[in-house]
Amino acid sequence: MADDIPWTERELRKQMVRACHALASRGLVAATDGNVTAKLGPDRILVTPSSLSKGEVTELSILVCDLDGRLIRGRSGSKVSSEVHLHLAAYRTRPEIGAVVHAHPPVATAFTFSGREHLLRDPIIPEVVAQIGPIETCPYVTPGTRALGETAAPFFKSCDVVLLAQHGAVALGSTPWRAYLRMEKLEQAATILKTSAELAGSAEAVRRLTPAQTKDLIVNYGDPKLLGRYGLDAKRETESELVERVAAAVLKRLGA
Ligand SMILES: [Zn+2]
Known part of the structure; x- marks a missing residue:
């Protein structure tokens, strides 16, 4: 389906489920980590619930919240993901986007623990250079807080993929699947860079594009x-x- 045709709620839920299951099967999240959202309307967001493995998300388990993260509709007893403020900050900063994926891709996240995150910002992998651009890292802020969303917002202005220091990553897209694909691309790029640095003997010895x-x-x-x-x-x-x-x-x- 073309991106310019409005998606129905059912279609968005289906695509969110597909993205959640892919996150789990590709090992980009563990246990109940990560969250996926999609814009349902000017003041409504579809959001995955907290405390549920992304591999177990179904169309009916997805909730509807407002632009302050308050639950509007969904299964009784369900809670909106604690990381919803990170997603809301992305929608506020980039009104044209339709979906946000937050995950803990292990190799990409490890770059932020090791102080080697500049490898993801440097021009090294051609597809990343042409399709994503320099991947910036937002400084560490306690996960699940409004402050994390506020700190990450300026990074979302120019980047569709942002690393969260000592935490994980966020990918923005026109649809949940497109946002997911960017997350997958990030982890693939990080894996190539990690192997390159190991083979070259240091991060600095990895070949950059001129x-x-x-x-x-x-x-x-x-x-x-x-x-x-x-x-x-x-x-x-x-x-x-x-x-x-x-x-x-x-x-x-x-x-x-
Ligand atoms: Zn997280």
């Missing part, structure tokens, strides 16, 4: 706004680009 390569990827496949986020100028040739261009021309002349 500014010219980064710019080329974004110009061809990404959102031009990502150029600024990597510190690249869309118009002006960077010094590195100039050096690379001249070096390539010289090598060509020499027949290398």
